[in-house]
Amino acid sequence: MKDWFTRESRSGLKLVAGPFGFSLLLLAAPLLMMLLLSFWTQNYLDLDRTLSFANYEEAWTHPVYRMLMQRSLVISILVTLCTVILAFPMAYFISFYGGKRKSLWLFLITIPFWTSYLLRIFMWKIILGYNGVLNSTLQWLSVIEEPLTFILYNANAVVLSLAHAWAPFAILPIFVSLEKIDRSLLEAARDLGDTAFQRFIRITLPLAMPGIVAASLIIFIPTIGDYITPKLVGGTDGLMIANMIQVQFSKANNAPLGAALAVSAMLIVGMIAACFVFFNRRYLRSQS
Amino acid sequence: MTGAPRYLTIFVGVYLVFLYAPVLLLPLFAFNDSAVIAFPLKGFTFRWFEGLAGESTLLVALKNSLIVGISASVLSTCFGVLAARAAARYDFLGKKPIMSFLMLPLVLPEIIVGVSLLIVLVQLGIELNVWTVILGHVLICMPFSIAILLSAFNNMDKFLEEASLDLGATRRETFFRVILPLVMPGLISSLLIGFTLSLDEFIIAFFLTGTEPTLPVYIWSQLRFPSKLPGVMALGFIMLVLSLILLTLGEYYRKKSAALVGSGSSEIRNG
Numbered sequence: 001m002k003d004w005f006t007r008e009s010r011s012g013l014k015l016v017a018g019p020f021g022f023s024l025l026l027l028a029a030p031l032l033m034m035l036l037l038s039f040w041t042q043n044y045l046d047l048d049r050t051l052s053f054a055n056y057e058e059a060w061t062h063p064v065y066r067m068l069m070q071r072s073l074v075i076s077i078l079v080t081l082c083t084v085i086l087a088f089p090m091a092y093f094i095s096f097y098g099g100k101r102k103s104l105w106l107f108l109i110t111i112p113f114w115t116s117y118l119l120r121i122f123m124w125k126i127i128l129g130y131n132g133v134l135n136s137t138l139q140w141l142s143v144i145e146e147p148l149t150f151i152l153y154n155a156n157a158v159v160l161s162l163a164h165a166w167a168p169f170a171i172l173p174i175f176v177s178l179e180k181i182d183r184s185l186l187e188a189a190r191d192l193g194d195t196a197f198q199r200f201i202r203i204t205l206p207l208a209m210p211g212i213v214a215a216s217l218i219i220f221i222p223t224i225g226d227y228i229t230p231k232l233v234g235g236t237d238g239l240m241i242a243n244m245i246q247v248q249f250s251k252a253n254n255a256p257l258g259a260a261l262a263v264s265a266m267l268i269v270g271m272i273a274a275c276f277v278f279f280n281r282r283y284l285r286s287q288s
Numbered sequence: 289m290t291g292a293p294r295y296l297t298i299f300v301g302v303y304l305v306f307l308y309a310p311v312l313l314l315p316l317f318a319f320n321d322s323a324v325i326a327f328p329l330k331g332f333t334f335r336w337f338e339g340l341a342g343e344s345t346l347l348v349a350l351k352n353s354l355i356v357g358i359s360a361s362v363l364s365t366c367f368g369v370l371a372a373r374a375a376a377r378y379d380f381l382g383k384k385p386i387m388s389f390l391m392l393p394l395v396l397p398e399i400i401v402g403v404s405l406l407i408v409l410v411q412l413g414i415e416l417n418v419w420t421v422i423l424g425h426v427l428i429c430m431p432f433s434i435a436i437l438l439s440a441f442n443n444m445d446k447f448l449e450e451a452s453l454d455l456g457a458t459r460r461e462t463f464f465r466v467i468l469p470l471v472m473p474g475l476i477s478s479l480l481i482g483f484t485l486s487l488d489e490f491i492i493a494f495f496l497t498g499t500e501p502t503l504p505v506y507i508w509s510q511l512r513f514p515s516k517l518p519g520v521m522a523l524g525f526i527m528l529v530l531s532l533i534l535l536t537l538g539e540y541y542r543k544k545s546a547a548l549v550g551s552g553s554s555e556i557r558n559g
Contacts, residue, residue, distance in 0.1 A: 018366075018367060019371040019390055020389070027393065033411065167307060255410075259403070
Protein backbone atom coordinates (compact mmCIF):
# COMPACT_ATOMS: atom_id res chain seq x y z
CA MET A 1 0.00 0.00 0.00
CA LYS A 2 1.40 3.33 -1.04
CA ASP A 3 1.73 5.93 1.62
CA TRP A 4 -0.55 8.93 1.40
CA PHE A 5 2.11 11.08 2.93
CA THR A 6 5.10 10.43 0.71
CA ARG A 7 6.25 13.50 -1.09
CA GLU A 8 5.72 11.89 -4.46
CA SER A 9 2.16 10.85 -3.73
CA ARG A 10 1.30 14.32 -2.50
CA SER A 11 2.81 16.06 -5.53
CA GLY A 12 0.86 13.80 -7.88
CA LEU A 13 -2.40 14.26 -6.02
CA LYS A 14 -1.94 18.01 -5.94
CA LEU A 15 -1.61 18.07 -9.72
CA VAL A 16 -4.50 15.75 -10.45
CA ALA A 17 -6.80 17.43 -7.92
CA GLY A 18 -8.08 20.04 -10.40
CA PRO A 19 -9.26 17.74 -13.19
CA PHE A 20 -10.39 15.12 -10.67
CA GLY A 21 -12.43 17.65 -8.69
CA PHE A 22 -13.98 18.97 -11.89
CA SER A 23 -14.99 15.47 -12.95
CA LEU A 24 -16.33 14.61 -9.50
CA LEU A 25 -18.46 17.73 -9.51
CA LEU A 26 -19.68 17.56 -13.10
CA LEU A 27 -19.69 13.86 -13.83
CA ALA A 28 -19.89 11.76 -10.68
CA ALA A 29 -22.33 14.03 -8.85
CA PRO A 30 -24.68 14.38 -11.85
CA LEU A 31 -24.62 10.61 -12.45
CA LEU A 32 -25.54 10.00 -8.80
CA MET A 33 -28.20 12.70 -9.04
CA MET A 34 -29.63 10.95 -12.10
CA LEU A 35 -29.69 7.67 -10.18
CA LEU A 36 -31.49 9.36 -7.30
CA LEU A 37 -33.97 11.09 -9.62
CA SER A 38 -34.84 7.76 -11.22
CA PHE A 39 -36.25 6.64 -7.86
CA TRP A 40 -38.44 9.72 -7.50
CA THR A 41 -41.74 10.16 -9.32
CA GLN A 42 -43.21 12.98 -11.34
CA ASN A 43 -46.49 14.32 -9.97
CA TYR A 44 -47.66 16.52 -12.85
CA LEU A 45 -45.76 19.68 -12.03
CA ASP A 46 -43.78 18.73 -8.94
CA LEU A 47 -41.55 15.86 -7.92
CA ASP A 48 -42.58 13.25 -5.38
CA ARG A 49 -39.33 12.64 -3.49
CA THR A 50 -40.28 9.37 -1.82
CA LEU A 51 -38.13 6.57 -3.15
CA SER A 52 -39.91 4.03 -5.30
CA PHE A 53 -39.25 1.54 -8.07
CA ALA A 54 -42.28 2.75 -10.06
CA ASN A 55 -40.19 4.21 -12.90
CA TYR A 56 -38.14 1.05 -13.25
CA GLU A 57 -41.30 -1.04 -13.23
CA GLU A 58 -42.65 1.05 -16.05
CA ALA A 59 -39.35 1.12 -17.95
CA TRP A 60 -38.95 -2.64 -17.79
CA THR A 61 -42.58 -3.75 -18.33
CA HIS A 62 -44.17 -1.19 -20.63
CA PRO A 63 -44.17 -2.75 -24.13
CA VAL A 64 -43.02 0.45 -25.88
CA TYR A 65 -39.97 0.90 -23.66
CA ARG A 66 -39.10 -2.81 -23.82
CA MET A 67 -39.36 -2.75 -27.58
CA LEU A 68 -37.21 0.37 -27.89
CA MET A 69 -34.59 -1.07 -25.57
CA GLN A 70 -34.44 -4.36 -27.49
CA ARG A 71 -34.27 -2.58 -30.79
CA SER A 72 -31.50 -0.28 -29.57
CA LEU A 73 -29.50 -3.31 -28.45
CA VAL A 74 -30.03 -5.16 -31.72
CA ILE A 75 -29.09 -2.08 -33.75
CA SER A 76 -25.98 -1.42 -31.62
CA ILE A 77 -24.82 -5.03 -31.96
CA LEU A 78 -25.45 -5.01 -35.72
CA VAL A 79 -23.62 -1.71 -36.12
CA THR A 80 -20.66 -3.05 -34.14
CA LEU A 81 -20.53 -6.24 -36.22
CA CYS A 82 -20.87 -4.46 -39.57
CA THR A 83 -18.36 -1.76 -38.75
CA VAL A 84 -15.70 -4.15 -37.48
CA ILE A 85 -16.18 -6.63 -40.33
CA LEU A 86 -16.00 -3.87 -42.95
CA ALA A 87 -13.10 -2.10 -41.25
CA PHE A 88 -10.91 -5.15 -40.80
CA PRO A 89 -9.94 -5.66 -44.49
CA MET A 90 -9.25 -1.93 -44.78
CA ALA A 91 -6.96 -1.94 -41.74
CA TYR A 92 -5.35 -5.15 -43.02
CA PHE A 93 -4.72 -3.59 -46.40
CA ILE A 94 -3.06 -0.50 -44.89
CA SER A 95 -0.95 -2.49 -42.46
CA PHE A 96 0.24 -5.21 -44.87
CA TYR A 97 0.20 -3.45 -48.23
CA GLY A 98 0.42 0.22 -47.28
CA GLY A 99 4.17 0.24 -47.83
CA LYS A 100 5.71 3.61 -47.06
CA ARG A 101 2.43 5.45 -47.37
CA LYS A 102 0.71 4.12 -44.26
CA SER A 103 0.24 7.49 -42.62
CA LEU A 104 -1.10 8.96 -45.86
CA TRP A 105 -3.62 6.12 -46.04
CA LEU A 106 -4.67 6.74 -42.44
CA PHE A 107 -5.11 10.43 -43.20
CA LEU A 108 -7.20 9.50 -46.24
CA ILE A 109 -9.43 7.35 -44.05
CA THR A 110 -10.06 10.13 -41.53
CA ILE A 111 -10.76 13.01 -43.95
CA PRO A 112 -14.46 12.21 -44.44
CA PHE A 113 -14.92 12.33 -40.69
CA TRP A 114 -13.93 15.92 -40.27
CA THR A 115 -17.31 17.02 -41.63
CA SER A 116 -20.04 17.67 -39.13
CA TYR A 117 -21.50 14.42 -37.77
CA LEU A 118 -24.95 15.86 -38.20
CA LEU A 119 -24.40 16.59 -41.88
CA ARG A 120 -22.78 13.23 -42.55
CA ILE A 121 -25.85 11.43 -41.24
CA PHE A 122 -28.08 13.87 -43.10
CA MET A 123 -26.24 13.12 -46.35
CA TRP A 124 -27.21 9.47 -45.92
CA LYS A 125 -30.82 10.59 -45.80
CA ILE A 126 -30.25 12.32 -49.13
CA ILE A 127 -28.44 9.32 -50.59
CA LEU A 128 -31.00 6.75 -49.45
CA GLY A 129 -34.17 8.81 -49.95
CA TYR A 130 -37.12 8.04 -52.25
CA ASN A 131 -35.83 10.52 -54.83
CA GLY A 132 -32.35 10.17 -53.43
CA VAL A 133 -28.99 9.76 -55.05
CA LEU A 134 -28.98 5.97 -54.91
CA ASN A 135 -32.50 5.52 -56.28
CA SER A 136 -32.08 8.04 -59.07
CA THR A 137 -28.76 6.52 -60.09
CA LEU A 138 -30.13 2.99 -60.09
CA GLN A 139 -33.17 4.13 -62.08
CA TRP A 140 -30.96 5.96 -64.53
CA LEU A 141 -28.94 2.77 -64.97
CA SER A 142 -32.27 0.91 -65.40
CA VAL A 143 -31.35 -1.50 -62.61
CA ILE A 144 -34.65 -0.82 -60.91
CA GLU A 145 -37.95 0.59 -62.15
CA GLU A 146 -39.52 1.78 -58.91
CA PRO A 147 -37.47 3.54 -56.21
CA LEU A 148 -36.38 1.24 -53.40
CA THR A 149 -38.21 2.04 -50.17
CA PHE A 150 -36.64 -0.42 -47.75
CA ILE A 151 -33.44 1.59 -47.49
CA LEU A 152 -34.65 4.70 -45.66
CA TYR A 153 -36.68 5.32 -42.50
CA ASN A 154 -36.01 1.98 -40.89
CA ALA A 155 -33.38 0.16 -38.86
CA ASN A 156 -31.35 -0.74 -41.99
CA ALA A 157 -30.71 2.93 -42.67
CA VAL A 158 -29.65 3.47 -39.05
CA VAL A 159 -27.21 0.56 -39.18
CA LEU A 160 -25.75 1.70 -42.51
CA SER A 161 -25.32 5.34 -41.43
CA LEU A 162 -23.74 4.37 -38.12
CA ALA A 163 -21.44 1.80 -39.76
CA HIS A 164 -20.21 4.73 -41.81
CA ALA A 165 -19.99 7.18 -38.92
CA TRP A 166 -17.93 4.86 -36.70
CA ALA A 167 -15.61 3.47 -39.40
CA PRO A 168 -12.38 5.21 -38.28
CA PHE A 169 -12.96 4.14 -34.68
CA ALA A 170 -12.77 0.54 -35.90
CA ILE A 171 -10.04 0.94 -38.54
CA LEU A 172 -7.53 2.69 -36.25
CA PRO A 173 -7.43 0.26 -33.28
CA ILE A 174 -7.42 -2.76 -35.60
CA PHE A 175 -4.62 -1.19 -37.64
CA VAL A 176 -2.59 -0.60 -34.48
CA SER A 177 -2.90 -4.23 -33.37
CA LEU A 178 -2.07 -5.48 -36.89
CA GLU A 179 1.04 -3.30 -36.91
CA LYS A 180 2.26 -4.97 -33.73
CA ILE A 181 2.24 -8.43 -35.30
CA ASP A 182 5.75 -9.75 -35.70
CA ARG A 183 5.99 -10.47 -39.44
CA SER A 184 8.55 -13.21 -38.86
CA LEU A 185 5.81 -15.31 -37.25
CA LEU A 186 3.97 -15.31 -40.56
CA GLU A 187 7.13 -16.18 -42.45
CA ALA A 188 7.87 -19.03 -40.06
CA ALA A 189 4.34 -20.36 -40.51
CA ARG A 190 4.71 -20.15 -44.26
CA ASP A 191 8.04 -22.01 -44.15
CA LEU A 192 6.48 -24.68 -41.98
CA GLY A 193 3.78 -25.24 -44.58
CA ASP A 194 0.73 -23.26 -43.40
CA THR A 195 -1.53 -22.00 -46.17
CA ALA A 196 -2.49 -18.33 -46.36
CA PHE A 197 -5.85 -19.12 -44.79
CA GLN A 198 -4.29 -21.09 -41.94
CA ARG A 199 -1.82 -18.26 -41.28
CA PHE A 200 -4.68 -15.81 -41.11
CA ILE A 201 -6.79 -17.91 -38.74
CA ARG A 202 -3.97 -19.08 -36.50
CA ILE A 203 -1.74 -16.00 -36.34
CA THR A 204 -3.14 -12.77 -37.75
CA LEU A 205 -6.66 -13.00 -36.33
CA PRO A 206 -5.76 -13.99 -32.74
CA LEU A 207 -3.06 -11.33 -32.58
CA ALA A 208 -5.45 -8.71 -33.98
CA MET A 209 -8.05 -9.53 -31.31
CA PRO A 210 -7.03 -6.75 -28.87
CA GLY A 211 -7.79 -4.22 -31.61
CA ILE A 212 -11.04 -5.91 -32.54
CA VAL A 213 -12.20 -6.03 -28.91
CA ALA A 214 -11.26 -2.37 -28.36
CA ALA A 215 -13.02 -1.31 -31.57
CA SER A 216 -16.15 -3.25 -30.61
CA LEU A 217 -16.35 -1.59 -27.21
CA ILE A 218 -15.63 1.89 -28.58
CA ILE A 219 -18.49 1.47 -31.06
CA PHE A 220 -21.03 -0.57 -29.12
CA ILE A 221 -21.30 1.52 -25.96
CA PRO A 222 -21.87 5.02 -27.42
CA THR A 223 -24.04 3.73 -30.28
CA ILE A 224 -26.81 2.68 -27.92
CA GLY A 225 -27.19 6.32 -26.91
CA ASP A 226 -27.23 7.74 -30.41
CA TYR A 227 -29.95 10.30 -30.89
CA ILE A 228 -29.32 11.97 -34.25
CA THR A 229 -29.16 8.95 -36.53
CA PRO A 230 -32.44 7.28 -35.56
CA LYS A 231 -34.15 10.65 -35.61
CA LEU A 232 -32.88 11.57 -39.10
CA VAL A 233 -32.88 8.28 -41.00
CA GLY A 234 -34.71 5.85 -38.71
CA GLY A 235 -38.32 6.89 -39.31
CA THR A 236 -40.72 5.45 -36.73
CA ASP A 237 -39.42 1.89 -37.13
CA GLY A 238 -35.86 2.90 -36.38
CA LEU A 239 -36.26 5.05 -33.26
CA MET A 240 -34.03 4.11 -30.36
CA ILE A 241 -33.96 4.50 -26.59
CA ALA A 242 -32.13 7.85 -26.67
CA ASN A 243 -35.02 9.40 -28.60
CA MET A 244 -37.42 8.24 -25.88
CA ILE A 245 -35.13 9.57 -23.14
CA GLN A 246 -35.12 12.96 -24.84
CA VAL A 247 -38.93 12.91 -25.15
CA GLN A 248 -39.26 12.17 -21.42
CA PHE A 249 -37.07 15.14 -20.59
CA SER A 250 -38.91 17.55 -22.89
CA LYS A 251 -42.42 16.95 -24.23
CA ALA A 252 -43.52 14.20 -21.86
CA ASN A 253 -42.10 16.17 -18.92
CA ASN A 254 -41.32 13.04 -16.95
CA ALA A 255 -37.64 13.45 -16.09
CA PRO A 256 -37.63 10.65 -13.46
CA LEU A 257 -38.84 8.11 -16.02
CA GLY A 258 -36.27 9.43 -18.49
CA ALA A 259 -33.58 9.01 -15.82
CA ALA A 260 -34.75 5.45 -15.13
CA LEU A 261 -34.59 4.65 -18.86
CA ALA A 262 -31.08 6.13 -19.08
CA VAL A 263 -29.87 4.21 -16.02
CA SER A 264 -31.41 0.97 -17.34
CA ALA A 265 -29.79 1.41 -20.74
CA MET A 266 -26.42 2.05 -19.11
CA LEU A 267 -26.78 -1.03 -16.86
CA ILE A 268 -27.62 -3.30 -19.77
CA VAL A 269 -24.82 -1.95 -21.95
CA GLY A 270 -22.36 -2.13 -19.06
CA MET A 271 -23.28 -5.76 -18.38
CA ILE A 272 -22.96 -6.78 -22.03
CA ALA A 273 -19.64 -4.95 -22.34
CA ALA A 274 -18.35 -6.62 -19.16
CA CYS A 275 -19.34 -10.08 -20.46
CA PHE A 276 -17.68 -9.31 -23.79
CA VAL A 277 -14.46 -8.29 -22.09
CA PHE A 278 -14.63 -11.36 -19.82
CA PHE A 279 -14.92 -13.77 -22.76
CA ASN A 280 -12.07 -12.07 -24.58
CA ARG A 281 -9.83 -11.64 -21.55
CA ARG A 282 -7.11 -13.98 -22.80
CA TYR A 283 -6.57 -11.79 -25.88
CA LEU A 284 -6.38 -8.65 -23.80
CA ARG A 285 -3.94 -10.11 -21.32
CA SER A 286 -1.54 -11.35 -23.99
CA GLN A 287 -1.17 -7.82 -25.29
CA SER A 288 0.39 -6.41 -22.16
CA MET B 289 0.79 -1.42 -52.28
CA THR B 290 1.73 -4.02 -54.85
CA GLY B 291 1.01 -7.61 -54.14
CA ALA B 292 -2.36 -7.10 -52.48
CA PRO B 293 -4.81 -9.81 -53.53
CA ARG B 294 -7.22 -8.58 -56.19
CA TYR B 295 -10.37 -9.09 -54.08
CA LEU B 296 -8.82 -7.05 -51.25
CA THR B 297 -7.98 -4.16 -53.61
CA ILE B 298 -11.51 -4.20 -55.00
CA PHE B 299 -12.96 -4.21 -51.50
CA VAL B 300 -10.77 -1.28 -50.48
CA GLY B 301 -11.92 0.67 -53.55
CA VAL B 302 -15.61 0.06 -52.84
CA TYR B 303 -15.14 0.83 -49.15
CA LEU B 304 -13.43 4.13 -49.95
CA VAL B 305 -16.39 5.09 -52.15
CA PHE B 306 -18.66 4.25 -49.22
CA LEU B 307 -16.54 6.37 -46.85
CA TYR B 308 -16.35 9.34 -49.21
CA ALA B 309 -19.87 9.30 -50.69
CA PRO B 310 -21.47 11.70 -48.18
CA VAL B 311 -18.54 14.12 -48.24
CA LEU B 312 -18.28 14.26 -52.01
CA LEU B 313 -22.00 14.93 -52.41
CA LEU B 314 -21.82 17.92 -50.09
CA PRO B 315 -20.02 20.31 -52.53
CA LEU B 316 -22.10 18.92 -55.40
CA PHE B 317 -25.31 20.19 -53.83
CA ALA B 318 -23.72 23.27 -52.31
CA PHE B 319 -23.03 24.63 -55.82
CA ASN B 320 -26.15 23.18 -57.45
CA ASP B 321 -28.56 25.79 -58.81
CA SER B 322 -31.74 24.13 -57.52
CA ALA B 323 -33.69 24.45 -54.30
CA VAL B 324 -34.29 20.69 -54.33
CA ILE B 325 -31.55 18.38 -53.10
CA ALA B 326 -31.79 15.69 -55.78
CA PHE B 327 -30.36 14.54 -59.08
CA PRO B 328 -30.15 15.59 -61.87
CA LEU B 329 -27.98 18.61 -61.08
CA LYS B 330 -29.15 21.90 -62.58
CA GLY B 331 -26.30 24.35 -62.91
CA PHE B 332 -23.48 26.05 -61.07
CA THR B 333 -24.26 28.81 -58.57
CA PHE B 334 -22.81 30.71 -55.62
CA ARG B 335 -26.16 31.96 -54.41
CA TRP B 336 -26.44 29.56 -51.45
CA PHE B 337 -23.15 30.91 -50.11
CA GLU B 338 -24.32 34.49 -50.64
CA GLY B 339 -27.57 33.64 -48.85
CA LEU B 340 -25.64 32.51 -45.77
CA ALA B 341 -24.15 35.96 -45.21
CA GLY B 342 -27.64 37.36 -44.56
CA GLU B 343 -28.55 34.81 -41.90
CA SER B 344 -28.14 36.68 -38.62
CA THR B 345 -29.04 33.65 -36.48
CA LEU B 346 -26.28 31.72 -38.21
CA LEU B 347 -23.74 34.37 -37.25
CA VAL B 348 -24.91 34.28 -33.64
CA ALA B 349 -24.67 30.47 -33.61
CA LEU B 350 -21.21 30.68 -35.14
CA LYS B 351 -20.11 33.15 -32.46
CA ASN B 352 -21.51 30.89 -29.72
CA SER B 353 -19.76 27.88 -31.20
CA LEU B 354 -16.44 29.71 -31.33
CA ILE B 355 -16.79 30.81 -27.70
CA VAL B 356 -17.69 27.28 -26.63
CA GLY B 357 -15.02 25.61 -28.77
CA ILE B 358 -12.19 27.87 -27.67
CA SER B 359 -13.10 27.88 -23.98
CA ALA B 360 -13.73 24.14 -23.85
CA SER B 361 -10.51 23.23 -25.67
CA VAL B 362 -8.38 25.59 -23.57
CA LEU B 363 -9.92 24.38 -20.29
CA SER B 364 -9.71 20.72 -21.22
CA THR B 365 -6.09 21.17 -22.32
CA CYS B 366 -5.22 22.83 -18.99
CA PHE B 367 -6.84 19.98 -17.05
CA GLY B 368 -5.19 17.56 -19.47
CA VAL B 369 -1.73 18.99 -18.75
CA LEU B 370 -2.29 18.64 -14.99
CA ALA B 371 -3.62 15.10 -15.13
CA ALA B 372 -1.16 13.86 -17.76
CA ARG B 373 1.82 15.38 -15.96
CA ALA B 374 0.68 13.82 -12.68
CA ALA B 375 0.23 10.41 -14.30
CA ALA B 376 3.49 10.52 -16.28
CA ARG B 377 5.74 11.81 -13.52
CA TYR B 378 4.34 10.72 -10.16
CA ASP B 379 3.11 7.58 -8.54
CA PHE B 380 0.26 8.61 -6.29
CA LEU B 381 -2.42 7.02 -4.18
CA GLY B 382 -5.39 5.82 -6.23
CA LYS B 383 -3.69 6.66 -9.53
CA LYS B 384 -5.40 3.93 -11.53
CA PRO B 385 -8.99 4.54 -10.38
CA ILE B 386 -8.59 8.32 -10.66
CA MET B 387 -7.18 8.16 -14.18
CA SER B 388 -9.81 5.66 -15.35
CA PHE B 389 -12.53 7.85 -13.89
CA LEU B 390 -11.18 10.84 -15.85
CA MET B 391 -11.31 8.75 -19.05
CA LEU B 392 -14.89 7.60 -18.36
CA PRO B 393 -16.67 10.09 -20.68
CA LEU B 394 -14.89 8.39 -23.58
CA VAL B 395 -17.09 5.31 -23.19
CA LEU B 396 -20.20 7.00 -21.82
CA PRO B 397 -22.95 7.71 -24.35
CA GLU B 398 -23.05 11.48 -24.76
CA ILE B 399 -26.77 11.57 -24.05
CA ILE B 400 -26.04 10.24 -20.54
CA VAL B 401 -23.55 13.06 -19.90
CA GLY B 402 -26.01 15.62 -21.28
CA VAL B 403 -29.04 14.36 -19.39
CA SER B 404 -27.29 13.98 -16.03
CA LEU B 405 -25.83 17.49 -16.25
CA LEU B 406 -29.23 18.85 -17.25
CA ILE B 407 -30.83 17.25 -14.18
CA VAL B 408 -28.34 18.87 -11.81
CA LEU B 409 -28.52 22.28 -13.47
CA VAL B 410 -32.32 22.26 -13.41
CA GLN B 411 -32.40 21.12 -9.77
CA LEU B 412 -29.98 23.88 -8.81
CA GLY B 413 -32.00 26.39 -10.82
CA ILE B 414 -29.02 27.44 -12.94
CA GLU B 415 -29.94 29.12 -16.19
CA LEU B 416 -28.83 27.30 -19.34
CA ASN B 417 -26.46 29.23 -21.63
CA VAL B 418 -23.17 28.85 -23.46
CA TRP B 419 -21.32 28.35 -20.15
CA THR B 420 -23.31 25.26 -19.29
CA VAL B 421 -22.46 23.87 -22.74
CA ILE B 422 -18.77 24.63 -22.12
CA LEU B 423 -18.85 22.63 -18.87
CA GLY B 424 -20.30 19.63 -20.69
CA HIS B 425 -17.81 19.92 -23.54
CA VAL B 426 -14.80 20.13 -21.20
CA LEU B 427 -15.92 16.79 -19.76
CA ILE B 428 -15.98 15.02 -23.12
CA CYS B 429 -12.83 16.71 -24.48
CA MET B 430 -10.74 15.98 -21.38
CA PRO B 431 -10.15 12.24 -22.06
CA PHE B 432 -8.78 13.12 -25.50
CA SER B 433 -6.55 15.85 -24.08
CA ILE B 434 -5.25 13.52 -21.38
CA ALA B 435 -4.54 10.71 -23.85
CA ILE B 436 -2.69 13.01 -26.25
CA LEU B 437 -0.72 14.81 -23.54
CA LEU B 438 0.08 11.63 -21.66
CA SER B 439 1.88 10.28 -24.69
CA ALA B 440 3.62 13.64 -25.11
CA PHE B 441 4.84 13.62 -21.49
CA ASN B 442 5.86 9.97 -21.73
CA ASN B 443 7.83 10.54 -24.93
CA MET B 444 9.64 13.49 -23.42
CA ASP B 445 13.30 12.96 -22.67
CA LYS B 446 13.44 12.79 -18.85
CA PHE B 447 17.14 13.70 -18.80
CA LEU B 448 16.42 17.19 -20.10
CA GLU B 449 14.23 17.86 -17.05
CA GLU B 450 16.89 16.50 -14.70
CA ALA B 451 19.60 18.45 -16.50
CA SER B 452 17.62 21.66 -16.11
CA LEU B 453 17.18 21.07 -12.37
CA ASP B 454 20.84 20.14 -11.94
CA LEU B 455 21.89 23.32 -13.72
CA GLY B 456 20.05 25.37 -11.14
CA ALA B 457 16.68 26.15 -12.69
CA THR B 458 13.78 26.14 -10.25
CA ARG B 459 10.91 23.66 -10.68
CA ARG B 460 8.73 26.44 -12.06
CA GLU B 461 11.39 27.58 -14.57
CA THR B 462 12.00 23.99 -15.60
CA PHE B 463 8.32 23.44 -16.21
CA PHE B 464 7.77 26.57 -18.29
CA ARG B 465 11.11 26.68 -20.13
CA VAL B 466 11.95 23.03 -20.63
CA ILE B 467 8.97 20.73 -20.17
CA LEU B 468 6.27 22.86 -21.73
CA PRO B 469 8.16 23.58 -24.98
CA LEU B 470 8.93 19.86 -25.26
CA VAL B 471 5.28 18.85 -25.03
CA MET B 472 4.13 21.76 -27.23
CA PRO B 473 3.17 19.52 -30.18
CA GLY B 474 0.92 17.53 -27.87
CA LEU B 475 -0.49 20.74 -26.45
CA ILE B 476 -1.36 22.05 -29.90
CA SER B 477 -2.96 18.83 -31.07
CA SER B 478 -4.93 18.66 -27.81
CA LEU B 479 -6.25 22.18 -28.47
CA LEU B 480 -7.10 21.36 -32.09
CA ILE B 481 -8.79 18.06 -31.31
CA GLY B 482 -10.73 19.62 -28.44
CA PHE B 483 -11.88 22.51 -30.60
CA THR B 484 -12.95 20.20 -33.43
CA LEU B 485 -14.81 17.88 -31.05
CA SER B 486 -16.61 20.75 -29.40
CA LEU B 487 -17.47 22.42 -32.70
CA ASP B 488 -19.10 19.20 -33.92
CA GLU B 489 -20.77 18.11 -30.70
CA PHE B 490 -24.55 18.15 -30.91
CA ILE B 491 -26.36 16.21 -28.24
CA ILE B 492 -24.88 17.81 -25.10
CA ALA B 493 -25.23 21.26 -26.68
CA PHE B 494 -28.83 20.38 -27.61
CA PHE B 495 -29.67 19.60 -23.97
CA LEU B 496 -27.69 22.36 -22.30
CA THR B 497 -27.86 25.29 -24.67
CA GLY B 498 -31.00 27.06 -23.55
CA THR B 499 -31.71 29.91 -25.94
CA GLU B 500 -28.15 30.28 -27.23
CA PRO B 501 -27.70 27.71 -30.01
CA THR B 502 -24.31 26.46 -31.14
CA LEU B 503 -23.64 25.75 -34.83
CA PRO B 504 -24.76 22.09 -34.80
CA VAL B 505 -27.93 23.03 -32.90
CA TYR B 506 -28.59 25.75 -35.49
CA ILE B 507 -28.04 23.28 -38.34
CA TRP B 508 -30.38 20.82 -36.65
CA SER B 509 -33.10 23.44 -36.52
CA GLN B 510 -32.58 24.21 -40.24
CA LEU B 511 -32.83 20.57 -41.34
CA ARG B 512 -36.57 20.65 -40.76
CA PHE B 513 -37.11 23.20 -43.53
CA PRO B 514 -36.55 21.83 -47.05
CA SER B 515 -36.05 25.37 -48.40
CA LYS B 516 -33.07 25.87 -46.04
CA LEU B 517 -31.25 22.72 -47.15
CA PRO B 518 -29.09 24.13 -49.97
CA GLY B 519 -27.85 26.77 -47.54
CA VAL B 520 -27.01 24.05 -45.02
CA MET B 521 -25.06 22.21 -47.74
CA ALA B 522 -23.08 25.38 -48.46
CA LEU B 523 -22.42 25.87 -44.75
CA GLY B 524 -21.32 22.26 -44.42
CA PHE B 525 -18.93 22.68 -47.32
CA ILE B 526 -17.35 25.77 -45.76
CA MET B 527 -16.95 23.90 -42.46
CA LEU B 528 -15.36 20.93 -44.22
CA VAL B 529 -12.82 23.11 -46.04
CA LEU B 530 -11.99 25.04 -42.87
CA SER B 531 -11.48 21.93 -40.76
CA LEU B 532 -9.30 20.39 -43.47
CA ILE B 533 -7.09 23.49 -43.53
CA LEU B 534 -6.95 23.54 -39.74
CA LEU B 535 -6.01 19.87 -39.53
CA THR B 536 -3.41 20.01 -42.27
CA LEU B 537 -1.83 22.98 -40.52
CA GLY B 538 -1.96 21.18 -37.16
CA GLU B 539 -0.39 18.09 -38.67
CA TYR B 540 2.32 20.19 -40.35
CA TYR B 541 3.28 21.95 -37.12
CA ARG B 542 3.10 18.74 -35.14
CA LYS B 543 5.55 17.04 -37.47
CA LYS B 544 7.79 20.09 -37.62
CA SER B 545 8.04 20.54 -33.86
CA ALA B 546 8.25 16.78 -33.29
CA ALA B 547 11.27 16.77 -35.60
CA LEU B 548 12.75 19.74 -33.72
CA VAL B 549 12.33 18.11 -30.34
CA GLY B 550 13.73 14.85 -31.65
CA SER B 551 16.89 16.35 -33.13
CA GLY B 552 17.42 18.71 -30.18
CA SER B 553 17.37 16.01 -27.55
CA SER B 554 19.61 13.65 -29.50
CA GLU B 555 22.15 16.42 -30.04
CA ILE B 556 22.30 17.08 -26.32
CA ARG B 557 22.68 13.41 -25.56
CA ASN B 558 25.42 12.94 -28.11
CA GLY B 559 27.27 16.12 -27.34
